[in-house]
Amino acid sequence: MPAKKRLNQRSQALNLVLPATSANLGPAFDAAAIALGLFLKIRARAAKEFSIEALGRDSEICGRLENHLILTMYREILETESEPVTPLALRVENQIPIGKGLGSSASARLAGIALAVHFGGLRWNDSRIIGEASRREHHPDNAAACWMGGLAVARMSGEAEAQVACITPKGKWPLLLAIPPEALSTEQARGVLPAQYSRADAVTNIQNSMLLLAALSQGRRDLLPAVLEDRIHQPYRATLCPLLPALQKLAGSAGILGAVLSGAGPSVLVFLDPKVDVGKVRSRIAAHLLASRLNAELIPTSIHMLGAAREKGWKNRKSR
Numbered sequence: 001m002p003a004k005k006r007l008n009q010r011s012q013a014l015n016l017v018l019p020a021t022s023a024n025l026g027p028a029f030d031a032a033a034i035a036l037g038l039f040l041k042i043r044a045r046a047a048k049e050f051s052i053e054a055l056g057r058d059s060e061i062c063g064r065l066e067n068h069l070i071l072t073m074y075r076e077i078l079e080t081e082s083e084p085v086t087p088l089a090l091r092v093e094n095q096i097p098i099g100k101g102l103g104s105s106a107s108a109r110l111a112g113i114a115l116a117v118h119f120g121g122l123r124w125n126d127s128r129i130i131g132e133a134s135r136r137e138h139h140p141d142n143a144a145a146c147w148m149g150g151l152a153v154a155r156m157s158g159e160a161e162a163q164v165a166c167i168t169p170k171g172k173w174p175l176l177l178a179i180p181p182e183a184l185s186t187e188q189a190r191g192v193l194p195a196q197y198s199r200a201d202a203v204t205n206i207q208n209s210m211l212l213l214a215a216l217s218q219g220r221r222d223l224l225p226a227v228l229e230d231r232i233h234q235p236y237r238a239t240l241c242p243l244l245p246a247l248q249k250l251a252g253s254a255g256i257l258g259a260v261l262s263g264a265g266p267s268v269l270v271f272l273d274p275k276v277d278v279g280k281v282r283s284r285i286a287a288h289l290l291a292s293r294l295n296a297e298l299i300p301t302s303i304h305m306l307g308a309a310r311e312k313g314w315k316n317r318k319s320r
Contacts (some may be wrong), residue, residue, distance in 0.1 A: 013045040014118045015313030016111055019149065019304045020096040022177075022269045023141040026228035026260040027208035031264075032153045033103070033145035035304040036175070038095040040107045044071070044115055045087035056094040061241040063092070069105065073112025074119075077132065098227030099183030101263035106142035109133040110308060113288070126309055140164070142263065149307030151216055158284040170219035173303050174278055176270040176285065177262065178243050178296040189264035192236045201231035224271055225251055228258040241265035246292045247285070255281050267298075 018040040020274045023033035040316070050071060054063030070090070078085045098104045110133045117124045124132075130147050134140035134156055143153035151167040152190045215223040228251075239247050247259035247268050254274030262269040272281055278300050287297055308314055 002135075012205045013043060014115065014116075015311075016040075016042040016044070016114055016158050016308055017306075017311040017313060018107040018111055019148055019306070021106060021142045021145040022101070022262040023103065023111040023139070023145070024230075024233065024261060024263060025209075025212060025269075026230045026234065026258070027205040027232070028141075028153075028212060029209075029230070029232045030139040031141060031155070031209065032102060032151065032213070033141035034146045034151050034169075035101070035149045035307055036177070036263060036302045037301045038102065038299070039093075040096050040104075040111065041093040042111055042115075042261045043091040044119075046119065047088050048087060050087045050089075052092060054094070056092075057096065058094060058098045061098055061320050062225065069108040069282075070112040070115070073109050073136075074101060074115045076115055077116035077122075078120045081116075081120060081122060083116075084120070086119050088115065090117070092113055092242070097267070099185065100179050101184065101265045102179075103142040103262065103263065104185075106133060106137055107146050107308075109136055110143060110146055114308065114314065126146040126153050126162070127161050129309075131156065134162050145307065147307045147312055150305045151165070151213075152307075153213065167217050168288070168305070169252045169303055172274040174272040174274055175301050175303070176272060176278070176282060177266040177299040177301055178247060178259075178270060178285070178289070179267050179299065180241075180243055180294075180296050181204040182266065184240060184264065184266040186264045189233075189237055189240060192227065192240065193233055194236065197232060197244060199211040205232050221257060221271075221273065224257040228260050228271070230260070233264075234261055237261060237265055241268070243294060243296055244293065245266045245292055246289060250288060256285075288291055 019035040020038035021033045096104045100106045130143045133143035140154035140162045144152035151182045154164045156161045211227040251258045255273040257271040
């Protein structure tokens with residue numbers, strides 16, 4: 001890229017809109033995720049020194065300059081690429097719960113990488129951007145869905161490249177998020193998983209994950225109650241995520257198609273029949289959790305088809 005064009009790009013403000021994500025989807029462990037209608041919105045401009053204005057959920061965490069995940073990623077990428085680190089003034093508006101299994105770390109890492117690509121004048125494609133985030137996340141599903149939107153299936157290819165296939169779900173897929181007050185680290189959630197699995201468990205998950213993709217792409221909601229079964233991670237994480245067994249008891253009744261952990265938990269993603277009244281189902285779930293002495297924020301949402309790469313702010317940047 002010519003020096004004049006690189007300088008011009010670095011002087012332009014950048015707007016980013018990064019959706020929350022829900023990974024694993026039951027049996028598709030570390031392989032698939034969907035983007036959701038909750039967002040991390042960032043406006044960044046070059047400045048004399050780093051600053052952050054934080055609004056929305058977890059604003060105290062989002063507004064801390066020290067050890068800020070977005071800025072740490074931004075600096076790391078530029079230093080690795082031997083590019084100058086331009087100080088930034090950030091305005092962060094966050095809707096994604098942090099540490100609750102909704103892709104908050106993936107969205108933050110992608111934001112930092114995108115800022116480095118933009119203000120550093122790097123000519124990185126989508127695969128490289130997703131791959132860099134995935135390498136640090138240790139799995140590519142959240143990053144792929146956040147960057148590309150919709151339903152994303154992903155695997156790592158080499159150290160910093162990701163192979164991603166995006167699938168457009170057929171029809172409407174109303175969802176309900178059950179978010180507990182407490183957070184759960186991915187490290188703790190992975191720590192309870194066994195080192196080995198039986199052939200029967202592995203085969204069941206392969207079958208269910210493939211049928212799950214078919215159900216979403218063909219609008220086969222009738223398949224969902226069966227194919228959401230998982231034998232790889234949810235049985236072992238249930239003790240850390242009590243919302244899961246409580247909500248799984250409601251699967252197959254009153255318009256509730258199934259419930260799965262969102263990512264590593266502790267939040268739970270509930271699939272709903274599009275024919276039901278979401279408000280009534282939400283009230284029923286709230287009553288059930290209250291009777292079970294469990295507390296959760298219940299947020300209606302849906303699959304969001306636009307990832308950060310397709311949002312207006314990123315599409316309009318002059319990066320070539």
